[in-house]
Amino acid sequence: xxxxxxxxxxxxxxxxxxxxxxxxxxxxxxxxxxxxxxxxxxxxxxxxxxxxxxxxxxxxxxxxxxxxxxxxxxxxxxxxxxxxxxxxxxxxxxxxxxxxxxxxxxxxxxxxxxxxxxxxxxxxxxxxxxxxxxxxxxxxxxxxxxxxxxxxxxxxxxxxxxxxxxxxxxxxxxxxxxxxxxxxxxxxxxxxxxxxxxxxxxxxxxxxxxxxxxxxxxxxxxxxxxxxxxxxxxxxxxxxxxxxxxxxxxxxxxxxxxxxxxxxxxxxxxxxxxxxxxxxxxxxxxxxxxxxxxxxxxxxxxxxxxxxxxxxxxxxxxxxxxxxxxxxxxxxxxxxxxxxxxxxxxxxxxxxxxxxxxxxxxxxxxxxxxxxxxxxxxxxxxxxxxxxxxxxxxxxxxxxxxxxxxxxxxxxxxxxxxxxxxxxxxxxxxxxxxxxxxxxxxxxxxxxxxxxxxxxxxxxxxxxxxxxxxxxxxxxxxxxxxxxxxxxxxxxxxxxxxxxxxxxxxxxxxxxxxxxxxxxxxxxxxxxxxxx
Numbered sequence: 001x002x003x004x005x006x007x008x009x010x011x012x013x014x015x016x017x018x019x020x021x022x023x024x025x026x027x028x029x030x031x032x033x034x035x036x037x038x039x040x041x042x043x044x045x046x047x048x049x050x051x052x053x054x055x056x057x058x059x060x061x062x063x064x065x066x067x068x069x070x071x072x073x074x075x076x077x078x079x080x081x082x083x084x085x086x087x088x089x090x091x092x093x094x095x096x097x098x099x100x101x102x103x104x105x106x107x108x109x110x111x112x113x114x115x116x117x118x119x120x121x122x123x124x125x126x127x128x129x130x131x132x133x134x135x136x137x138x139x140x141x142x143x144x145x146x147x148x149x150x151x152x153x154x155x156x157x158x159x160x161x162x163x164x165x166x167x168x169x170x171x172x173x174x175x176x177x178x179x180x181x182x183x184x185x186x187x188x189x190x191x192x193x194x195x196x197x198x199x200x201x202x203x204x205x206x207x208x209x210x211x212x213x214x215x216x217x218x219x220x221x222x223x224x225x226x227x228x229x230x231x232x233x234x235x236x237x238x239x240x241x242x243x244x245x246x247x248x249x250x251x252x253x254x255x256x257x258x259x260x261x262x263x264x265x266x267x268x269x270x271x272x273x274x275x276x277x278x279x280x281x282x283x284x285x286x287x288x289x290x291x292x293x294x295x296x297x298x299x300x301x302x303x304x305x306x307x308x309x310x311x312x313x314x315x316x317x318x319x320x321x322x323x324x325x326x327x328x329x330x331x332x333x334x335x336x337x338x339x340x341x342x343x344x345x346x347x348x349x350x351x352x353x354x355x356x357x358x359x360x361x362x363x364x365x366x367x368x369x370x371x372x373x374x375x376x377x378x379x380x381x382x383x384x385x386x387x388x389x390x391x392x393x394x395x396x397x398x399x400x401x402x403x404x405x406x407x408x409x410x411x412x413x414x415x416x417x418x419x420x421x422x423x424x425x426x427x428x429x430x431x432x433x434x435x436x437x438x439x440x441x442x443x444x445x446x447x448x449x450x451x452x453x454x455x456x457x458x459x460x461x462x463x464x465x466x467x468x469x470x471x472x473x474x475x476x477x478x479x480x481x482x483x484x485x486x487x488x489x490x491x492x493x494x495x496x497x498x499x500x501x502x503x504x505x506x507x508x509x510x511x512x513x514x515x516x517x518x519x520x521x522x523x524x525x526x527x528x529x530x531x532x
Contacts, residue, residue: 001069001470002068002107002470004017005020005041007062009056012034013037013056016502024466029489032492036444039474044078055082068107068440070439076088077092111425122396129357130354134435149346156339157343161389174329188316197305199306211283217276372457422446422449423450429443446473456483460483462480
């Protein structure tokens with residue numbers, strides 16, 4: 001329940017620090033006193049959209065802090081700066097707006113006047129039924145079990161949607177691939193017919209150079225052979241003639257090693273000379289091969305043969321997949337069918353649970369609406385099946401209503417007046433409150449458009465709701481106010497150069513004075529009527 005509210009620099013409130021009681025409390029005050037400002041501040045701290053215009057004029061920052069006590073204490077703080085930046089904290093830890101809203105939904109339900117319009121919204125009507133389903137199942141099975149039926153559907157629905165999307169993507173790819181198949185096959189054939197070998201471009205360039213410069217290379221090799229072993233001037237001949245008998249043994253060994261190495265070089269050079277010869281046909285073939293490779297590199301924007309080989313392998317994989325598209329599509333279609341069956345089963349369980357609470361909803365709403373002065377009220381729920389799955393199932397739920405004896409049941413949005421919608425919403429809130437554990441409900445002038453005995457009954461319903469949770473009502477209606485446990489007065493006060501909104505809890509004497517004035521007014525009205 002809400003135990004404390006602190007507001008600083010919000011609209012006409014420069015400072016407000018108030019405790020709230022359990023049970024049934026009302027906020028009263030003249031029109032324009034600032035009751036809606038306090039509600040706006042509470043909405044902001046519960047995750048509503050921030051607006052820098054709400055910061056008190058001349059101030060740089062506003063702060064709103066609400067304390068909730070229950071199984072655990074939560075201190076929720078919202079700070080808004082004039083530069084547009086805001087932050088939210090729960091027990092001094094920064095949280096995101098989505099996290100704040102998720103927590104708020106577990107702590108308080110703020111029913112403002114505009115929420116009555118939601119009764120015209122199909123998804124809102126569905127959410128009402130689901131709230132009652134969850135509340136009823138929580139009592140029977142525990143809260144975790146109650147959520148299971150909705151989680152099961154969500155899991156099956158998402159699996160079905162994912163498989164359906166995957167199938168659509170695969171079919172689109174198959175269509176596009178069939179259009180590209182001829183072109184890709186042509187590219188693949190070119191690469192396959194090239195019989196590419198990793199790193200071959202370097203070998204080809206080396207061979208091309210040797211073939212195109214065969215005469216020069218042959219001359220250089222012959223000159224090297226002559227220099228090594230040509231008549232008496234050859235290096236080997238001169239080395240052999242050296243007389244180093246007086247040299248050290250180490251030097252003689254080194255000369256022998258040098259001679260062996262030079263002979264080996266000579267042998268290798270002679271071998272190369274035997275194989276270097278002009279071969280115009282081979283040169284032409286090598287250059288043709290280089291041209292083919294360069295053409296493929298340029299066409300496919302690659303730098304090396306290895307990159308061309310990688311591309312070839314990728315094209316082979318793509319072209320191979322063409323042959324398996326039909327098989328893959330059939331397999332995925334079977335998966336979609338299976339997931340659809342599972343989603344259908346889970347959706348039917350949802351529908352079953354929603355229909356199971358129909359009698360409870362109809363009975364409860366009808367009885368309470370009659371208490372609220374709609375003596376011939378009739379209520380029902382229409383269940384229709386949607387053509388396809390939605391995140392909420394396959395149900396289209398419509399609340400039907402008739403206020404008069406000769407009136408047939410029709411959709412609430414078509415026949416209910418503003419006052420009737422307000423009463424229907426109060427009855428719905430009372431029903432939801434009786435089945436779930438929401439600790440605090442705030443009603444913002446839900447009694448608008450009603451008076452007299454109907455107001456008394458509205459107060460009675462809120463009083464009954466307050467037996468198991470905190471109810472806070474913003475009202476002008478004395479018939480509701482006198483039934484509350486605690487009364488707060490919201491008022492304006494002119495300060496030195498500005499106007500301030502304040503709130504204070506009425507003490508026992510002030511409370512009794514308010515009640516006495518109310519009953520005195522009733523007595524005068526009765527006396528006046530009797531005199532007539």
